[in-house]
Amino acid sequence: MNSAPGPHFSSDDFDAWMSDAPSAEARAHLDACPECRERAEAEREIVAMVSALPLVSPAEGFADRVMQRVAMPDPFSLRSMAGIRRRLFATRRTAALAATLAMVVAGSMAASIAWSLSHQQTIAAMGTWLMGQAWQAGWIGVRGIASNLIEQPWYSTLRDSLAHPALLGGASAIVFSMYIGGIVALRRLLTVPTRQVAHANG
Amino acid sequence: MASSPEWATLTDQQVVLLARGGREAAYRELIRRYERPIFALLFRMLRDRELAEDLSQETFVKALNAIDSYRPEFKFSSWIFKIANNAAIDHLRRRELDTLSLDGSPHAETPEAMQATALQIGARQESPLETVEAKELGGAIEAAIGRLRPEYRSCILLRHVEGRAYEEIAEILNLPLGTVKTYIHRARNELRVLLAHLKE
Numbered sequence: 001m002n003s004a005p006g007p008h009f010s011s012d013d014f015d016a017w018m019s020d021a022p023s024a025e026a027r028a029h030l031d032a033c034p035e036c037r038e039r040a041e042a043e044r045e046i047v048a049m050v051s052a053l054p055l056v057s058p059a060e061g062f063a064d065r066v067m068q069r070v071a072m073p074d075p076f077s078l079r080s081m082a083g084i085r086r087r088l089f090a091t092r093r094t095a096a097l098a099a100t101l102a103m104v105v106a107g108s109m110a111a112s113i114a115w116s117l118s119h120q121q122t123i124a125a126m127g128t129w130l131m132g133q134a135w136q137a138g139w140i141g142v143r144g145i146a147s148n149l150i151e152q153p154w155y156s157t158l159r160d161s162l163a164h165p166a167l168l169g170g171a172s173a174i175v176f177s178m179y180i181g182g183i184v185a186l187r188r189l190l191t192v193p194t195r196q197v198a199h200a201n202g
Numbered sequence: 203m204a205s206s207p208e209w210a211t212l213t214d215q216q217v218v219l220l221a222r223g224g225r226e227a228a229y230r231e232l233i234r235r236y237e238r239p240i241f242a243l244l245f246r247m248l249r250d251r252e253l254a255e256d257l258s259q260e261t262f263v264k265a266l267n268a269i270d271s272y273r274p275e276f277k278f279s280s281w282i283f284k285i286a287n288n289a290a291i292d293h294l295r296r297r298e299l300d301t302l303s304l305d306g307s308p309h310a311e312t313p314e315a316m317q318a319t320a321l322q323i324g325a326r327q328e329s330p331l332e333t334v335e336a337k338e339l340g341g342a343i344e345a346a347i348g349r350l351r352p353e354y355r356s357c358i359l360l361r362h363v364e365g366r367a368y369e370e371i372a373e374i375l376n377l378p379l380g381t382v383k384t385y386i387h388r389a390r391n392e393l394r395v396l397l398a399h400l401k402e
Contacts, residue, residue, distance in 0.1 A: 011383060011384070011387035015383075043390055046390050046393045050343060050347070050358060050363060051362050053343060053344070057238050058241040062237050062259070063230050063233040063234065067229060069259070070263060073224050073270070086271050087270065090271075
C-alpha cells in the first residue's frame with residue numbers, strides 16, 4: 001500500500017532527486033515512502049560508484065601514433081576540391097543550390113549555342129563591324145603617336161643624324177650590342193646552378 | 203587568427219576550423235582533448251586495453267581524416283563519441299567478451315603481455331590499502347558494467363562516467379531520448395542487483 005502523498009517515483013523523479021532538484025511534492029513523497037527512499041538511496045550509491053571509476057589513459061605517444069596515420073589537408077591538392085564537393089552536397093539545401101546553379105550555367109550555354117547557330121549572318125555582320133571599328137581606332141592611335149613624335153624638339157636633330165649612313169651604322173651596332181649583352185646577362189641569371197651554394201645549407 | 207592561438211580559449215568548432223586549414227597543432231589539440239574520454243569509453247566497453255587502444259587510434263584516424271565532412275552545427279564530442287561507440291559495438295557484435303581482467307587482456311599469452319595490457323589507473327595518490335580496496339571495488343563495478351547489454355553499457359558510461367547530457371547521448375547513439383532514459387534507468391537497476399553483494 002502506498003500511504004505516502006503522490007505516486008511512486010518514476011525514473012525522471014529519481015534523476016531529479018539525484019541532481020538535487022526534486023520537486024516539493026517528490027520530496028514529500030520520498031519522506032513518507034520507505035520503498036522509494038530505499039530505491040533512491042541505492043540509485044545514488046550506484047551512480048556515485050560508477051562516477052568514481054578511476055581515470056584511464058592510453059599509452060604514451062598516442063597522439064604521435066595517430067598523427068602518423070592522419071593525412072593533413074593540402075589546400076593545393078585535389079583533396080581540397082573533394083572537400084568543397086563534400087561541403088556542397090552536405091545538406092539538401094546546399095545540394096539544391098548547387099544543382100540550380102549548374103542548371104542555370106548549362107541552360108545559358110545551351111541557349112547561347114542555339115542562338116549562335118540560328119543567327120550566323122548577324123554574328124558575321126557584327127564581327128565585320130567590330131573589326132572595322134578596331135582597325136580605325138588602331139590607325140588613329142598610330143597617327144596620333146607619329147604626329148606627337150614629329151612635334152618633339154629633338155626629332156629634327158635625330159632625323160638629320162640618322163640620314164648619314166655612317167652614323168646610322170654606328171647607332172645600329174650599339175643597339176645590337178646592348179641587345180646581345182642583355183640576352184647573355186638574362187641567361188646567366190636564369191641558369192640553375194649545377195652545384196649547391198655553400199651558404200644554402202647554413 | 204593569431205599564429206599561435208591559446209588553445210584552451212578555443213571551442214572545439216574553432217579548433218576544427220584550424221585543423222581544416224592544415225594546422226597540425228590543431229589536430230593534436232583535438233587528440234589531447236578527447237584521447238582520455240574516448241579511450242576510457244572503449245576500454246570499459248571492450249574490457250581490453252590493447253584493443254581499446256587500437257580502436258581509439260582507429261576512431262581518431264577516421265575522424266581526423268574525415269574532418270572536412272564534420273558539420274559544425276553538431277557537437278564535435280558527439281561526432282567522435284559516435285564514431286568510437288560504433289567501432290565498439292561493431293567489434294562486440296563480431297566477438298563476445300566474457301570476463302573482465304584487471305590483470306590484463308584475456309588475449310595476453312605471456313606475463314609481459316598481461317602486464318602491458320593491465321588496467322592503468324590514473325595518477326591519483328592513494329595508500330596501498332586504499333589502492334587494494336579501490337581496485338577490488340573498481341573491479342567489481344567494471345565487471346558489473348561489463349555484464350550489461352552493450353547498449354546499456356554505452357548509455358551508463360556516457361551518462362555517469364563521461365557526464366554527457368541525455369540529449370547528447372541520444373544523438374551519439376542515434377536513439378530516441380525516451381529510449382536513452384529507459385536504458386540508463388534499466389542499467390542502474392541491473393547494476394544495483396549485480397553489486398548488491400558489496401553491501402553485505
